[in-house]
Amino acid sequence: MLATGAVIGMLSLIGILPSNDFTTYCFQVGVFLEAGLFSFALMEKSRGQLESEVEQATNDLRNNMELIEEQNARLDIARKDAIKASNVKSQFLANMSHEIRTPMNAIIGFTELLYEQVKDNKLKSYVKTIQSAGNDLMLLINDILDLSKIEAGKLDIQYAATNPHVLFEELSHIFSVPLRNKGVELILEVDSDIPHSLMLDVVRLRQVLLNLLGNAVKFTQSGRITMRASVESAVGSHLKLRIDIEDTGLGIPEDQLERIFEDFHQTPGQDNAKFGGTGLGLSICSRLIKLMGGALTVKSEVGKGSTFTVHLNNVVVASIAADSSLKQYSASSLPVFSPATILVVDDIEDNRRLVTESFSSSALEIVEAENGKEAVAAVKAQGIDLILMDLRMPVMDGYQAAEKIKAEFNIPIIALTASVMKDDFERLKSEHFDDHIRKPVKKSELYSKLAEFLEHEASIPNGSEETRGLTLSDHEMAVLPVILSFMESKMPIWKMVNESNNMSEIKRFAADLKQIAEKETFTPLAHYAQQLLEKVEVFDIEGMTELLTDYPSLYQQLSQSA
Numbered sequence: 028m029l030a031t032g033a034v035i036g037m038l039s040l041i042g043i044l045p046s047n048d049f050t051t052y053c054f055q056v057g058v059f060l061e062a063g064l065f066s067f068a069l070m071e072k073s074r075g076q077l078e079s080e081v082e083q084a085t086n087d088l089r090n091n092m093e094l095i096e097e098q099n100a101r102l103d104i105a106r107k108d109a110i111k112a113s114n115v116k117s118q119f120l121a122n123m124s125h126e127i128r129t130p131m132n133a134i135i136g137f138t139e140l141l142y143e144q145v146k147d148n149k150l151k152s153y154v155k156t157i158q159s160a161g162n163d164l165m166l167l168i169n170d171i172l173d174l175s176k177i178e179a180g181k182l183d184i185q186y187a188a189t190n191p192h193v194l195f196e197e198l199s200h201i202f203s204v205p206l207r208n209k210g211v212e213l214i215l216e217v218d219s220d221i222p223h224s225l226m227l228d229v230v231r232l233r234q235v236l237l238n239l240l241g242n243a244v245k246f247t248q249s250g251r252i253t254m255r256a257s258v259e260s261a262v263g264s265h266l267k268l269r270i271d272i273e274d275t276g277l278g279i280p281e282d283q284l285e286r287i288f289e290d291f292h293q294t295p296g297q298d299n300a301k302f303g304g305t306g307l308g309l310s311i312c313s314r315l316i317k318l319m320g321g322a323l324t325v326k327s328e329v330g331k332g333s334t335f336t337v338h339l340n341n342v343v344v345a346s347i348a349a350d351s352s353l354k355q356y357s358a359s360s361l362p363v364f365s366p367a368t369i370l371v372v373d374d375i376e377d378n379r380r381l382v383t384e385s386f387s388s389s390a391l392e393i394v395e396a397e398n399g400k401e402a403v404a405a406v407k408a409q410g411i412d413l414i415l416m417d418l419r420m421p422v423m424d425g426y427q428a429a430e431k432i433k434a435e436f437n438i439p440i441i442a443l444t445a446s447v448m449k450d451d452f453e454r455l456k457s458e459h460f461d462d463h464i465r466k467p468v469k470k471s472e473l474y475s476k477l478a479e480f481l482e483h484e485a486s487i488p489n490g491s492e493e494t495r496g497l498t499l500s501d502h503e504m505a506v507l508p509v510i511l512s513f514m515e516s517k518m519p520i521w522k523m524v525n526e527s528n529n530m531s532e533i534k535r536f537a538a539d540l541k542q543i544a545e546k547e548t549f550t551p552l553a554h555y556a557q558q559l560l561e562k563v564e565v566f567d568i569e570g571m572t573e574l575l576t577d578y579p580s581l582y583q584q585l586s587q588s589a
Contacts, residue, residue, distance in 0.1 A: 129378070132381065132467035151564075184231060184318050184319055187228070188224050189224070217256045222344050224344070236272070240252070243276060253272075257269050265343055269336060278331055279325070288313040362484065367390070367413065370415070373397075379395045391481075412481065442462070462476060462479070509547055520532075524536050533559070
């Protein structure tokens with residue numbers, strides 16, 4: 028029909044057929060039908076192409092979804108691997124902490140006891156060297172463990188009401204003697220507007236400032252070191268605290284300023300034999316300050332010195348006064364315990380013996396157990412007043428033993444732990460332990476912790492056995508007024524040397540005490556003076572400072588015996 032209409036129409040156009048309504052109609056019908064068929068064919072072709080494109084798009088989407096699912100599966104595997112690696116790292120850190128700190132506990136603890144027993148000054152200097160090396164090794168171990176804890180997210184900032192003025196004074200006293208011996212001036216500038224009670228992590232802030240001041244002392248041979256603290260701004264009960272450590276030391280090249288906060292980085296050209304160090308200190312300091320919500324920055328010029336600045340933002344002004352009532356016993360001033368029985372639980376014999384020897388001169392009776400099972404049996408067999416419990420032991424660990432004991436007895440249990448992990452400390456708080464002590468344990472720390480749970484009398488100078496009961500001979504009672512008069516006359520000198528830490532003056536002060544004590548044959552003062560001279564001889568600043576602090580206490584005890 029289409030073809031017939033088209034032919035009739037074409038013939039009428041060329042004159043073969045007459046042109047009339049019929050031929051015109053046939054032509055129009057043919058054209059219309061042809062156009063319709065063409066459109067239909069075109070639509071069919073387009074529909075085929077569209078279906079092909081849709082099918083291709085569907086296939087592509089299906090392939091993409093499969094790729095996404097595969098990617099998600101890989102990401103999930105990677106996430107699980109990362110969690111597993113983090114757990115492995117945390118476990119490794121805990122294991123290494125235990126394995127390293129356990130032998131260090133014996134090394135540092137027994138050298139401390141040995142130092143108390145040795146009388147020869149030369150031998151005491153050898154023991155002091157061992158102690159110093161052990162403490163240096165512990166500092167290095169702590170640096171590595173701190174860095175690992177931060178990376179593993181296992182280090183928390185513990186805020187407490189703190190008096191920053193006391194902290195700054197303490198730090199200035201620590202470095203006053205070594206700086207005075209170098210001829211370097213130490214300047215402390217603390218803004219009076221700084222409140223006396225702020226919410227700070229005093230342990231971590233002290234760690235940072237000790238490191239920064241230690242570096243300043245190390246690299247400054249002349250001039251001065253300034254520690255400056257100020258309030259940058261304050262809004263309500265929040266403020267921005269700024270602490271500058273400025274020195275006139277060697278300085279740092281400008282191209283090294285950004286890199287000094289990297290792990291294990293040391294300034295190129297630095298004399299390692301002279302200055303030492305691991306390159307970890309500043310990295311750890313920077314990360315600790317970040318955890319506190321602040322920043323550590325530096326400005327420096329070679330040959331002129333450096334200024335390290337601690338910026339602490341949003342520091343809260345504490346609503347309560349900083350707690351200064353907690354008694355911290357020094358190595359030369361220990362509490363006198365009333366008779367009590369202590370159970371020491373540790374699978375390592377050296378650790379048990381160390382604790383036993385530490386209390387050998389006290390009224391405490393020590394009972395030992397090698398594991399948790401023996402500890403539970405010992406508690407049931409006899410009266411125990413306090414338990415020192417190691418955590419990692421065979422047969423039954425400390426956690427299991429503490430749970431069993433607390434289920435039947437209300438006995439204070441103090442954990443002896445080599446761990447540095449946040450999770451372990453949180454577990455200790457919630458699982459049957461009253462407190463914990465971290466290894467390596469020092470004698471003064473052990474006495475201080477036990478004094479929180481056991482009855483005891485006022486502290487006395489450690490090693491001054493003659494003054495414990497103040498049992499004086501008839502001759503000593505007769506010359507006591509002379510001794511007291513002399514000691515009282517020396518109070519201004521004592522005050523001066525206690526504040527200045529001048530080694531020569533301290534030695535002269537001790538020599539004067541020894542001279543009068545030997546002249547009058549007065550043993551307690553002679554013993555005290557000899558101890559002080561020994562501390563000066565081996566340059567034991569900590570021991571020397573502790574003995575000087577005990578001088579008024581000794582005078583008071585002797586006065587009460589008069």
